[in-house]
Amino acid sequence: MAKHETPMLDQLESGPWPSFVSDLKAQAEKRAKNEEGINFQIPVDVVDDLLGVLELSYKHGRTHWKHGGIVGVFGYGGGVIGRYCDQPQQFPGVAHFHTMRVAQPGGKFYTTDYLRQICDIWDMRGSGITNMHGSTGDIIFLGTTTPQLEEVFFELTHNMNQDLGGSGSNLRTPADCIGQARCEYACYDTQDLCYDLTQEYQDELHRPAFPYKFKFKFDGCPNCCVASIARSDLSFIGTWKDDIKIDQEAVQAYIGGELPPNAGAHSGRDWGKFDIQKEVIDRCPTECMWMDGKTLKIDNRECTRCMHCINVMPRALRIGDERGLSILAGAKAPILDGAQMGTLIVPFIEAEAPYTKIKEEVIEPIWDWWMEEGKNRERLGELMKRQGLQRVIEVLGVDPDPRMVQEPRHNPYIFWKEEEVEGGFDRDINEFRKYHQR
Amino acid sequence: MAFVSSGYNPEKPMENRITDIGPRKYDEFYPPVIAKNKGKWLYHEYLQPGVLVHVAESGDEVYTVRCGGARLMSTGLIREICEIADKHCGGHVRWTTRNNVEFMVDDKSKVQPLLDDLAGRKFAGGSFKFPVGGTGAGVSNIVHTQGWIHCHTPATDASGPVKAVMDEVFADFQNHRMPAHVRVSLACCLNMCGAVHCSDIAILGYHRKPPMLDHEYLDKMCEIPLAIASCPTAAIKPAKVEIGGQKLNSVAVNNDRCMYCGNCYTMCPSMPLADTEGDGIVIMAGGKVSNRITAPKFSKVVVAFIPNEAPRWPTTAKTIKNMIEVYAADARKYERFGEWAERIGWERFFDKCKLDFSHHLIDDFRDPAYYTWRQTTQFKF
Numbered sequence: 001m002a003k004h005e006t007p008m009l010d011q012l013e014s015g016p017w018p019s020f021v022s023d024l025k026a027q028a029e030k031r032a033k034n035e036e037g038i039n040f041q042i043p044v045d046v047v048d049d050l051l052g053v054l055e056l057s058y059k060h061g062r063t064h065w066k067h068g069g070i071v072g073v074f075g076y077g078g079g080v081i082g083r084y085c086d087q088p089q090q091f092p093g094v095a096h097f098h099t100m101r102v103a104q105p106g107g108k109f110y111t112t113d114y115l116r117q118i119c120d121i122w123d124m125r126g127s128g129i130t131n132m133h134g135s136t137g138d139i140i141f142l143g144t145t146t147p148q149l150e151e152v153f154f155e156l157t158h159n160m161n162q163d164l165g166g167s168g169s170n171l172r173t174p175a176d177c178i179g180q181a182r183c184e185y186a187c188y189d190t191q192d193l194c195y196d197l198t199q200e201y202q203d204e205l206h207r208p209a210f211p212y213k214f215k216f217k218f219d220g221c222p223n224c225c226v227a228s229i230a231r232s233d234l235s236f237i238g239t240w241k242d243d244i245k246i247d248q249e250a251v252q253a254y255i256g257g258e259l260p261p262n263a264g265a266h267s268g269r270d271w272g273k274f275d276i277q278k279e280v281i282d283r284c285p286t287e288c289m290w291m292d293g294k295t296l297k298i299d300n301r302e303c304t305r306c307m308h309c310i311n312v313m314p315r316a317l318r319i320g321d322e323r324g325l326s327i328l329a330g331a332k333a334p335i336l337d338g339a340q341m342g343t344l345i346v347p348f349i350e351a352e353a354p355y356t357k358i359k360e361e362v363i364e365p366i367w368d369w370w371m372e373e374g375k376n377r378e379r380l381g382e383l384m385k386r387q388g389l390q391r392v393i394e395v396l397g398v399d400p401d402p403r404m405v406q407e408p409r410h411n412p413y414i415f416w417k418e419e420e421v422e423g424g425f426d427r428d429i430n431e432f433r434k435y436h437q438r
Numbered sequence: 439m440a441f442v443s444s445g446y447n448p449e450k451p452m453e454n455r456i457t458d459i460g461p462r463k464y465d466e467f468y469p470p471v472i473a474k475n476k477g478k479w480l481y482h483e484y485l486q487p488g489v490l491v492h493v494a495e496s497g498d499e500v501y502t503v504r505c506g507g508a509r510l511m512s513t514g515l516i517r518e519i520c521e522i523a524d525k526h527c528g529g530h531v532r533w534t535t536r537n538n539v540e541f542m543v544d545d546k547s548k549v550q551p552l553l554d555d556l557a558g559r560k561f562a563g564g565s566f567k568f569p570v571g572g573t574g575a576g577v578s579n580i581v582h583t584q585g586w587i588h589c590h591t592p593a594t595d596a597s598g599p600v601k602a603v604m605d606e607v608f609a610d611f612q613n614h615r616m617p618a619h620v621r622v623s624l625a626c627c628l629n630m631c632g633a634v635h636c637s638d639i640a641i642l643g644y645h646r647k648p649p650m651l652d653h654e655y656l657d658k659m660c661e662i663p664l665a666i667a668s669c670p671t672a673a674i675k676p677a678k679v680e681i682g683g684q685k686l687n688s689v690a691v692n693n694d695r696c697m698y699c700g701n702c703y704t705m706c707p708s709m710p711l712a713d714t715e716g717d718g719i720v721i722m723a724g725g726k727v728s729n730r731i732t733a734p735k736f737s738k739v740v741v742a743f744i745p746n747e748a749p750r751w752p753t754t755a756k757t758i759k760n761m762i763e764v765y766a767a768d769a770r771k772y773e774r775f776g777e778w779a780e781r782i783g784w785e786r787f788f789d790k791c792k793l794d795f796s797h798h799l800i801d802d803f804r805d806p807a808y809y810t811w812r813q814t815t816q817f818k819f
Contacts, residue, residue: 039440184482229727
């Protein structure tokens with residue numbers, strides 16, 4: 001018997017999509033029965049009360065969580081999001097309902113042994129409710145009490161060799177696309193670079209030392225399956241420098257209809273017979289492709305590596321062999337100055353372990369600059385807007401590159417450094433007046 | 439509920455403390471066929487919606503079955519996923535960047551038994567636990583946020599609207615009939631955790647009333663300069679107020695300059711702004727993150743306000759369904775939602791989708807707003 005009436009939430013049990021309400025109800029019942037004899041360390045009816053408070057929010061059209069909440073574990077300045085219900089008498093099971101962020105493995109591959117151990121800890125010491133996964137990538141343990149935070153952390157680190165993720169003004173948990181693990185487009189090992197940098201910068205992740213939050217994300221190619229260009233302050237996107245590899249026989253197999261375009265992604269509708277001219281050559285953004293009789297030609301020097309032709313004909317076209325990545329900086333959501341996508345700051349850099357150049361010539365100089373100059377709660381992208389892309393170029397110690405702009409400026413409000421101008425800025429008006437009377 | 443220690447000693451908190459070990463290493467969890475063929479994949483194919491095969495240089499194959507997930511899930515459900523992964527996949531499973539679940543097998547003969555098993559699993563209320571789909575040119579899972587389940591600043595719920603919208607567009611989770619893939623996302627306030635600013639269609643929680651001021655507590659609970667600095671339109675200034683004969687430091691909000699972003703409440707607990715009738719949903723459209731053909735795009739505001747209609751948000755769900763249907767009927771193959779809208783012109787987009795164009799949709803935020811107006815005689819009647 002459910003503890004609270006939930007007539008509105010009950011309506012979200014119907015329909016085909018997996019119902020979170022049904023799942024929560026099953027979990028509430030499971031805890032109430034407790035067939036495994038678990039020694040629950042937080043209220044048994046936590047999930048009932050979660051449904052109860054959510055139902056109340058549905059009725060009021062307003063959240064019932066108090067503002068903020070500052071909790072954590074000793075040694076770290078982040079990793080736990082404190083939360084308290086604003087109706088604790090009515091819903092004591094969620095009076096404390098803190099979230100713990102748990103660092104996820106690259107590509108979010110798991111073994112069932114690992115997942116069961118995670119579930120064992122969370123069933124006993126938390127609500128048994130999770131987010132798989134948070135938007136940044138973490139495994140989210142949703143709901144426990146303050147006294148359990150250290151206990152969960154002890155069990156994670158001692159029994160599972162598993163750390164917390166990041167929160168606050170620090171390096172947040174990095175995340176990657178599936179990369180070379182199961183994708184033929186991956187231009188570098190996204191999982192290895194993600195793991196290497198996560199380990200390298202553990203201190204920056206656990207102890208907030210930055211003006212504001214900072215995120216890394218790793219995409220193996222410009223398709224951006226982990227959306228690094230929109231969702232990370234430093235975005236690492238794989239690319240190549242040499243020629244796209246063409247298998248002309250496979251091209252003919254596409255033309256002949258033996259292979260489905262785009263690997264069959266459009267199989268739900270009749271789009272007619274594959275037309276390489278219409279679907280590939282005419283859609284190429286730089287018009288650098290053509291058919292020379294039965295041979296597909298690409299003027300690779302003019303190719304911007306958008307991935308379209310490779311996406312349409314994955315069995316005929318392959319990424320080049322001289323591989324690396326581009327780095328884009330400054331993506332963020334709208335608050336405060338407006339949304340930003342990453343701006344290209346490093347067109348190409350090698351991505352081989354131990355990634356020394358990436359760390360020493362890009363990440364650390366950017367951090368040194370932003371940590372010194374960034375205002376309180378100013379994202380990297382906003383500092384770039386305030387001080388200019390020219391400052392990034394100085395910080396990186398590289399030459400300005402037309403690849404870094406979409407177009408040159410159209411206003412003529414151009415700053416010069418004094419040393420660039422003959423004679424400098426220090427001038428005598430009396431000298432000027434000798435030739436120009438008042 | 440007797441306390442059970444993990445071994446942590448609260449008397450000596452720093453003793454025996456392990457820190458900075460990070461996540462477990464990725465390759466501990468790879469299925470054997472993935473570990474063996476990593477970096478040596480030749481090509482892939484969608485065999486049917488929700489089912490992929492990847493073929494390696496070695497000739498090895500890995501078949502992937504992708505299932506929808508609610509993201510918010512219980513350990514009970516994770517344990518069921520483990521049971522399935524043990525039965526069919528040698529104890530391996532993964533999640534995607536859109537919070538779908540992927541089961542992988544190394545032989546074609548293992549695919550159908552897995553599909554049959556998944557199809558039979560339903561929740562008590564009748565919904566599918568593991569609907570197969572989310573691949574190719576269809577509508578995959580909705581990237582979303584906490585809403586009323588856990589957050590203190592939302593203007594709408596997350597899990598509820600997502601369930602309502604996915605029920606409405608469910609057929610397209612299991613089909614490849616779209617011109618290109620359609621990414622839908624939701625954020626319950628304009629902090630935009632997740633992907634709202636860069637999705638084909640986005641649902642955004644929005645307030646329409648300025649904050650209330652809890653003068654009595656404000657100076658005690660807030661660092662006033664932070665609240666002032668948090669405002670994108672400089673609507674907040676410091677103020678002295680008199681409450682019950684007592685002079686207090688507080689703030690004043692110029693309601694004419696406030697556009698209800700809620701960022702001051704993020705910084706200051708004494709400035710709450712949630713409201714039953716005021717709060718609701720903004721719909722955005724036309725964003726993308728991939729670099730395919732065109733550059734990544736921001737999503738644009740196309741519906742200024744839809745009320746919160748718990749529990750099933752019918753107007754939101756119907757509006758999105760309609761936009762998807764018009765796009766599906768009108769766009770060219772490979773054309774993303776934003777590419778289509780830009781090609782036909784936004785005036786034609788509003789026309790075709792039968793959406794009202796109100797003054798709210800015209801940008802008025804600082805200098806860049808000018809670049810969104812039309813400086814040309816080129817337009818369609």
